[in-house]
Amino acid sequence: MTGDAFTAWKRREELAEAMIPIIGQLYRQHDVTILVHSRSLVNKSAVGILKAHRFVRQIEKEELKIEDSYPILKTISELDLTPSRIDIGYLAIAYKHDNRGLSVEDFTREAVKGAIANGDEDRNPPRDVVLYGFGRIGRLLARLLIEKTGSGNGLRLRAVVVRRGGDNDLMKRASLLRRDSVHGLFNGTIHVDLENETIIANGNPIKIIYSGDPTSIDYTEYGINNAVLIDNTGKWRDREGLSQHLRPGIDKVVLTAPGKGDVKNIVHGVNHETLSADDNILSCASCTTNAIVPVLKAVNDKYGVEYCHVETVHSFTNDQNLLDNYHKGDRRGRSAPLNMVLTETGAASAVAKALPELTGRVTGSSIRVPTPDVSMAMLNLTLDGETNRDDLVDHLRTVSLKSPMQRQIDFIASTETVSTDFVGSRAACVVDAEATIVQGNHAVVYLWYDNEFGYSCQVVRVVQHITGVLYPHFPQV
Structure with missing residues (x-):
């Protein structure tokens, strides 16, 4: 029996290894990203591909066999495709339940026909991106933008603006991009061009611009034009302050913190469609707002929400002190690694901007807690009517699989998961199905979220949307 299991593993591993060059070629030559239940397989190892297949049982209640997804991938590789995101996990499950007697090839061609080139495609040119600030979120955004460069079309990270920290500044910036205590090593190679003050990551030259004054920079001098600037410093949050970034070469400004005044707070998947071409300054709200708003919308759409109290158990941040010291905020002066710190959150009031x-x-x-990353939001809900646990859990599971918010809401049904299991999660939040409580019209829903990486993914999705490079998803929901 043990030998049979090992033989089956080796067979699956061989298929996963055969997938790797196909996935890479589709990505680099056609800008086609292959997914398994919203999890990208680009640059994944054979074991990573198998783990993505294995995870499907958490949400589909059945196994996804690589023997079923491989023929679909092979068929996709033989098609002339336009830039798109194709989920072979969903396709394999759908084919398994399709009763029309179609071959795998015919079923796959029908399911992705919208991605097949017909000669009339008008592709948007590459769009320049500038990062203003290079802290926790800035470096994760850099990783994501470099990862998504693909064939060179789409988004291109051209520059990072920072204050010079010292004579060895460039080498230290590159080192922080290369190594991260939470998110691990950079997936690729990084070189430093000291003469030109440039970091070259996976072949992408990123100019480091040293400045403390946004109004002093002319980005066209660096060959940057029509760019999106992402301000991840949080120094300016209103329209007047953020307008300082609208310099030569910059077309739009995106803030990675809650916007103030009339600045639109955007949660991708919920209200990004409210943006117009004229919106040149916008906010991606906060990590917690991005985590709770999609689920609040999903619950409100079906059951109606009379009232909700959100309690977040949030990892500590750079805003807090390592040891007790003065801080202008209440309680935040106390040592972050040693204490649970009760504090306020603006996420609740920010909900109104995304869900009026x-x-x-x-x-x-x-409550800030002594962990470096991954947080939890507990939604204590009073609904308009009564329901039961199975109905609510099934609804959230369905939304995570088959709705326009499938990239925002992930789902897990395990009693053994803890916070570190969600480091690197690309969803805005992950519903912990087993923790859900329902009694009459009262419900408590627990959401995990990587407050660094998951949020950064949401920011990139907004940038993809406003630049027109958020490619269509197949099969379409």
Whole structure:
């Protein structure tokens, strides 16, 4: 029996290894990203591909066999495709339940026919991106933008603006991009061109611009034009302050913090369609807002939300002190690695900007805890009507699989998961199905979220949307 299991593993491993060059070629030559239930397989190892297949049992209640997905991938590789995102996991499950008697080849061609080139495609040119600031979120954005360069079309990270920290600044910036205590090593190679003050990551030259004054920079001097600037410093949050970035070469400004005043707070998957071509300054709200708003929308759409209190258990951040010291905020002066710190959160009030129908119905508070990354939001809900646990869990599972919010809401049904299991999660949040509580019209829903990486993925999705390089998804929801 043990020998049979090992033989089966080796067979699956061989198929996964055969997938790697196909996935890479589709990505680099056609800008086609292959997924398994919303998890990208680009640059994954054979074991990583098998783990993505194995994870499907958490949400589909059945195994996804690589023997079923491989023929679909082979068929896709033989098609002339336009830039797109194709989920072979969904296709394999759908084919398994299709009763029309189609061959794998015919079924796959029909399912992805919208991605097949017909000669009339008008592709958007590559779009330049500038990062203003290079802290926790800035470096993760850099990793994501470099990862998504693909064939060179789409988004291109051209420059990073920082204050010079010292004579060895460039080498230290490159080192922080290369190594991360939470998210691990950079997936690729990094070289430093000291003469030109440039970091070259996976062949992408990234100019480091040293400046403390956004109004002093002319980006066209660096060959940057029509760019999106992502301000991840949080120094300016209103339109007047952020407008300083609208310099020669910069077309739009995106803030990675809650915007103030009339700055739109955007949660991708919920209200990104409200943006118009004229919106040149916008905010991606906060990590917690991105985590809770998609689920609040999903619950409100079906059951109605009379009231919700959001309690977040949030990892500590750079805003807090390592040891007790003065801090302008209440309680935040106490040592972050040693204490749970009760503090306020603006996420509840920010909900109204993304979901106006819930204005005045959401309150919130937060506890900072001694972990470096991954947080939890507990939604204590009073619904308009009664339901039961199975119905609510099944609804959230369906939304995570078959709705326009499938990239925002992930789903897990395990009683053994803990916070570190969600480091690197690309979803805005992950519903912990086994922790859900429902009694009459009261419900408590627990959401995990990587407050660094998951949020950064949401920011990139917004940038892809406003630049027109968020490629269509197949099969279409």
